[in-house]
Every structure is written in C-alpha cells, then in structure tokens.
Amino acid sequence: MERKLxxxxxxRLALYSRxxxxxxxxxxxxxxxxxxxDAIGHTATQVRKDLTCYGSIGEPxxxxxxxxxxxxxxxIFGRDKIKNVILVGVGNLGMAxxxxxGFKLHQFRIIAAFDKDIRKIGRRIEDVLVYDIQDLKAxxxxxxxxxxxxxxxxxxxxxxxxxxxSSGIKAIxxxxxxxxxxxxxxxxxxxxxxxxxxxxxxLLKNPF
Amino acid sequence: MERKLxxxxxxRLALYSRxxxxxxxxxxxxxxxxxxxDAIGHTATQVRKDLTCYGSIGEPxxxxxxxxxxxxxxxIFGRDKIKNVILVGVGNLGMAxxxxxGFKLHQFRIIAAFDKDIRKIGRRIEDVLVYDIQDLKAxxxxxxxxxxxxxxxxxxxxxxxxxxxSSGIKAIxxxxxxxxxxxxxxxxxxxxxxxxxxxxxxLLKNPF
DNA sequence: TGGTGTGAACCGATTCACAGCA
DNA sequence: TGCTGTGAATCGGTTCACACCA
Numbered sequence: 001m002e003r004k005l006x007x008x009x010x011x012r013l014a015l016y017s018r019x020x021x022x023x024x025x026x027x028x029x030x031x032x033x034x035x036x037x038d039a040i041g042h043t044a045t046q047v048r049k050d051l052t053c054y055g056s057i058g059e060p061x062x063x064x065x066x067x068x069x070x071x072x073x074x075x076i077f078g079r080d081k082i083k084n085v086i087l088v089g090v091g092n093l094g095m096a097x098x099x100x101x102g103f104k105l106h107q108f109r110i111i112a113a114f115d116k117d118i119r120k121i122g123r124r125i126e127d128v129l130v131y132d133i134q135d136l137k138a139x140x141x142x143x144x145x146x147x148x149x150x151x152x153x154x155x156x157x158x159x160x161x162x163x164x165x166s167s168g169i170k171a172i173x174x175x176x177x178x179x180x181x182x183x184x185x186x187x188x189x190x191x192x193x194x195x196x197x198x199x200x201x202x203l204l205k206n207p208f
Numbered sequence: 209m210e211r212k213l214x215x216x217x218x219x220r221l222a223l224y225s226r227x228x229x230x231x232x233x234x235x236x237x238x239x240x241x242x243x244x245x246d247a248i249g250h251t252a253t254q255v256r257k258d259l260t261c262y263g264s265i266g267e268p269x270x271x272x273x274x275x276x277x278x279x280x281x282x283x284i285f286g287r288d289k290i291k292n293v294i295l296v297g298v299g300n301l302g303m304a305x306x307x308x309x310g311f312k313l314h315q316f317r318i319i320a321a322f323d324k325d326i327r328k329i330g331r332r333i334e335d336v337l338v339y340d341i342q343d344l345k346a347x348x349x350x351x352x353x354x355x356x357x358x359x360x361x362x363x364x365x366x367x368x369x370x371x372x373x374s375s376g377i378k379a380i381x382x383x384x385x386x387x388x389x390x391x392x393x394x395x396x397x398x399x400x401x402x403x404x405x406x407x408x409x410x411l412l413k414n415p416f
Numbered sequence: 417t418g419g420t421g422t423g424a425a426c427c428g429a430t431t432c433a434c435a436g437c438a
Numbered sequence: 439t440g441c442t443g444t445g446a447a448t449c450g451g452t453t454c455a456c457a458c459c460a
Contacts, residue, residue: 010406011403032440033442039387040387044442060438061439076414078409083409092303092307100301103402106405171411173401187408189408194314197293198218198222198314200380201286203395204379205286216451240418240420241420252419256422269418417460420458421459423456423457426451428450429451431447431449432448433446434445438439
C-alpha cells in the first residue's frame with residue numbers, strides 16, 4: 001500500500017475502474033495490463049505502475065483477476081456506497097447537472113440544491129429541492145454531505161465558497177470561471193469550460 | 209517565437225490573458241511577472257518562462273507593458289474575432305451550454321445545434337436553431353466552423369464524432385464520459401464531470 | 417534597486433529493460 | 439511462453455541562480 005500516485009494517476013485509476021464496470025458480464029476471468037491500457041489509451045507499463053500502488057493484485061502469466069481488481073478499485077472510489085453531494089446555483093448549468101445521468105451512474109447523488117433567487121427557492125427539480133442559500137448551514141447540518149458542486153456566476157463564487165467551507169463542506173467542484181481561494185484542508189477542483197475552448201483554439205492555430 | 213509550451217502552459221497562457229482582460233481599465237501601465245503569477249496562482253519564474261515563448265515582451269526593471277502583452281495574448285487566443293462553434297446534442301447539458309455566458313464572453317459563438325430527436329429539430333434555443341443531425345455536413349458546409357462541442361450520450365458519441373470528422377470539423381470538446389477515437393490531425397479535449405467527482409472523493413478519502 | 421531572460425539543476429512522472437513467477 | 443513487478447534510465451516541466459538591462 002504505497003502512497004505514490006500522481007494527480008493524473010488518480011484520473012487513470014478512475015478510468016480503469018470504469019472500464020471494469022463496463023465489462024462486468026464478460027466471461028474472461030482475467031484482464032492483462034495491455035488490454036486495460038489499450039482500453040483507456042495508456043501503456044501497459046503505466047497501468048502496472050499505477051496498480052502496484054495498491055499491492056500486488058496481478059498474477060504473473062495470467063493478468064489481473066477482474067473480480068479482485070474491481071473490488072479494490074470500487075473500494076477506492078466508494079462505488080459500493082451512495083455519496084451525497086450538494087449543488088449551489090440553480091441556473092442553466094445547475095439544472096443540467098441535476099439532470100446529469102453520469103453522476104447517478106457512479107453513485108453520486110445530489111441531495112439538495114441552493115440558490116439565492118426567491119423564484120427558485122422551494123421548487124423541486126427532478127426530486128431535488130431548492131433551498132435558500134442563506135439556510136445552507138442549517139440545511140446540510142444533519143446531512144452527510146462533504147462534497148459541493150458550485151455552479152454560480154463568477155461574481156458570487158468566492159462568497160459562496162466561504163459559506164460552504166464554514167458549513168463543513170470538505171471538497172468543491174467549481175464551475176465558476178474564476179480563481180477562488182480555499183483553505184489548505186479543502187479539496188478544490190476547477191472545471192472551466194470556456195478555457196477548454198481556448199485550448200482547442202490554440203491547438204488549432206498552433207499545430208506542431 | 210519558440211515552440212516550447214507545455215500542455216499546461218497553454219492553460220496558464222489563457223489565464224494570463226483573462227487576468228489582463230479583467231484589469232482592462234487599470235491605470236498602471238506595467239504588470240510584473242510576480243503580480244501576474246500571484247493573480248492566477250503560479251510563480252513569477254513560471255510566468256516569465258511561459259511568456260518568453262512568444263519573444264521578449266517584458267522590459268527589465270519595469271515589467272510587462274499591459275497593452276502590449278494583452279495584444280500578444282489576444283492574438284494567440286483570437287480574442288479579437290468571433291469564433292464559430294457548433295453543438296451536437298441538445299439535452300439538458302446542451303441547452304445549458306447554449307445559455308452559458310462564458311463562451312460569449314470569450315468570443316465563442318454557437319452558430320448551430322444538432323440533435324436526432326424530431327421533437328427538438330426546428331426549435332430555436334436562445335437564437336440557436338436546432339438542425340437534424342443527419343443534415344450535419346450540408347448545414348455546416350457554408351459555415352466557418354472548425355470547433356464542435358459534443359454533448360450526446362456515451363452510446364452515440366463515437367458515431368457522432370465520426371460524422372463530425374468527415375464533415376470537416378477540426379477540434380472537438382467532448383462531454384460524453386467515454387473514450388472516443390479521432391484521427392491524429394483532429395484536436396480532442398475531454399471534459400468528464402463525474403470523473404472530477406471521483407477525483408475529489410479520492411482526495412477526500414486519501415489525504416496525504 | 418527592481419525586474420526580465422535563461423542556462424543549469426532539480427524533481428516527478430513515464431518508459432525501458434529485465435528478473436521472476438505461473 | 440506470457441505477463442507481472444520494479445529498479446534504472448529517460449524525459450519534460452518547474453524551480454533556482456544569476457547575468458544583464460532600465
């Protein structure tokens with residue numbers, strides 16, 4: 001049980017886990033690092049390096065026992081339990097996120113939404129109730145939610161982040177295209193969709 | 209005009225560009241690598257290294273002339289012109305993307321949307337007309353669009369990608385959580401929102 | 417003095433090469 | 439023979455240290 005997994009290693013681990021999920025019903029008992037690598041677009045060596053972080057799961061000459069590997073990865077990503085998530089910002093993006101099937105598929109469940117717009121508060125979107133952002137702390141107090149998705153305009157992002165942190169949220173997925181600050185002990189992941197377009201445009205204009 | 213910019217370097221360059229935008233009206237004529245670095249969360253050295261890729265823009269003892277640096281970065285990211293983008297998949301996410309202000313802000317404009325659902329075809333969402341995906345090639349033939357945003361379910365992602373490629377699209381921003389294959393000359397950028405949650409969950413459970 | 421530009425050193429991640437086990 | 443596990447080599451990106459310029 002080493003502790004030597006790069007940031008992109010986590011990414012790959014999640015991809016391995018998903019791939020195993022997708023071939024759940026397959027008859028083969030084993031999968032090789034080569035096949036797993038091909039499936040997600042990485043080298044066999046890379047796969048083996050990543051996987052040895054969690055002990056010697058593979059068997060020389062045979063490969064990785066699918067059931068066993070699946071169990072290990074599922075445990076790492078908590079696939080066996082439902083993970084509660086809250087959403088702040090019920091605009092277009094927020095609503096799309098509530099409806100997004102991908103979260104449910106991986107056992108993430110949005111259990112509450114928050115907004116500051118009176119017209120939205122009290123509404124129910126796909127079973128998710130929208131609360132007043134002012135009641136954030138009170139509402140999530142009894143809920144076991146450590147992760148928040150932030151889909152508010154850039155102008156109020158930092159303010160809401162501070163509220164989340166003081167309400168006990170431990171990890172934030174931020175969609176606001178702005179640099180926000182969080183204390184060291186809070187995990188932050190930014191998704192900036194328009195900057196991805198910038199990158200594509202750059203690659204388009206600067207071929208190499 | 210070196211050609212030595214890492215993949216994350218492009219990212220940072222876009223951030224520099226945005227920061228300059230945000231202080232457009234500032235009186236200072238110059239900005240130092242230190243200040244620019246602080247603003248986006250990187251070191252001054254990193255900023256200087258990144259910027260020298262595009263020639264000696266800075267002035268020793270003074271810093272970078274904002275106007276000049278802004279012009280260089282704006283040119284790199286085509287901030288001066290409107291860039292046409294098409295969207296495929298008008299579900300919840302697709303609609304949210306059409307409404308997303310961030311794209312407009314950076315001069316990306318969605319000029320056409322496509323879906324295979326009869327009920328959606330012909331509708332107009334925020335000025336964007338939804339076409340039949342079957343008509344993809346014919347519709348975009350006269351349009352100057354090289355970038356596509358893909359927001360379809362995983363099951364049809366690869367099929368649509370192939371259509372996009374054969375219709376002349378050169379870069380794709382893919383929101384479908386699945387590994388898709390494109391020819392070498394096509395630029396691809398994946399955004400997988402649920403895998404970001406996986407990562408956050410991992411960081412939460414494996415503090416280091 | 418204050419700040420850029422840049423070769424050299426460093427460091428972390430990936431790849432190579434191969435020992436060892438079924 | 440086939441495939442894992444892993445030290446060693448390599449690669450690329452970041453940081454350091456400093457020459458140089460206003």
